[in-house]
Amino acid sequence: MSRIAHAGHPIKSPIDDDSVRRLLEHGLPRGDERVLDLGCGGGEWLLRALTTHPKVHAAGVDISEEALEQARQEADRLGVRDRLELHQLAADSFSSPEPFDLVLSVGAAHAFGGLLPTLEAARKHLAPGGRVLIGDGIWERPPTPEAVEMLGDFADLATTVEQVVAAGWTPVHGHASTRQELDDYEWANWGSLAAWALDHPADPDSSEVLENAALRRTEWLRGYRGTFGFLCLILRRTAD
Numbered sequence: 001m002s003r004i005a006h007a008g009h010p011i012k013s014p015i016d017d018d019s020v021r022r023l024l025e026h027g028l029p030r031g032d033e034r035v036l037d038l039g040c041g042g043g044e045w046l047l048r049a050l051t052t053h054p055k056v057h058a059a060g061v062d063i064s065e066e067a068l069e070q071a072r073q074e075a076d077r078l079g080v081r082d083r084l085e086l087h088q089l090a091a092d093s094f095s096s097p098e099p100f101d102l103v104l105s106v107g108a109a110h111a112f113g114g115l116l117p118t119l120e121a122a123r124k125h126l127a128p129g130g131r132v133l134i135g136d137g138i139w140e141r142p143p144t145p146e147a148v149e150m151l152g153d154f155a156d157l158a159t160t161v162e163q164v165v166a167a168g169w170t171p172v173h174g175h176a177s178t179r180q181e182l183d184d185y186e187w188a189n190w191g192s193l194a195a196w197a198l199d200h201p202a203d204p205d206s207s208e209v210l211e212n213a214a215l216r217r218t219e220w221l222r223g224y225r226g227t228f229g230f231l232c233l234i235l236r237r238t239a240d
């Protein structure tokens with residue numbers, strides 16, 4: 001279901017292509033960086049960094065073999081496979097002899113137990129003077145207990161940035177997803193699932209998929225639309 005739901009939105013976070021491009025530009029000021037993505041999924045951030053920056057080298061870590069296989073196939077198709085290494089591992093058990101100039105982790109903070117532990121993990125891989133590109137949820141309005149139950153607990157924009165600064169990081173660029181980006185992502189997910197079910201009425205999973213799409217759409221519209229937001233930050237260490 002996840003593969004179908006994300007087919008029309010290869011970045012598995014509520015960020016549009018232009019925002020992704022601008023965030024990568026801020027994360028890759030030289031253009032020859034070593035980049036690590038913790039929780040890379042289908043590798044979409046890395047593939048975009050590699051195709052737009054011919055001197056970048058990248059490593060991606062994810063637990064999903066299916067997502068990594070998709071990243072491999074896309075990297076082959078785009079002719080960047082020789083600059084991409086992929087590791088099927090829990091992100092907190094990855095280690096590398098060489099540090100990275102940009103460490104990315106977008107929409108995968110649950111793998112480390114939240115935003116600040118993710119930053120602590122990213123820091124261990126960071127070269128001196130390096131940058132982190134982190135993406136995680138924020139609350140745009142106080143959440144209901146049901147929204148917290150569904151999505152996990154976050155803080156508002158100002159509090160999130162203050163927490164990050166208190167942990168020793170300086171934001172040098174940021175992007176809070178717009179209502180359009182947030183809505184597009186939800187429609188891409190639950191709309192694609194519903195469309196697949198309608199297009200495959202004879203498939204034994206079709207009615208379950210259609211029910212699931214309706215349930216998730218309702219959870220979004222009644223539960224967290226207008227409450228859940230998404231923040232990406234480019235961070236540098238304030239002092240090492």
Ligand SMILES: C[S@@+](CC[C@H](N)C(=O)[O-])C[C@H]1O[C@@H](n2cnc3c(N)ncnc32)[C@H](O)[C@@H]1O
Nearest residue numbers: 011012039040041062063064090091107108111
């Ligand atoms: C919402 S997706 C984000 C993927 C990608 N960063 C993007 O923005 O397109 C979250 C990813 O985290 C991965 N993940 C979850 N737990 C993980 C863990 N413990 N270690 C590594 N990856 C993990 C999932 O397999 C999934 O690919």
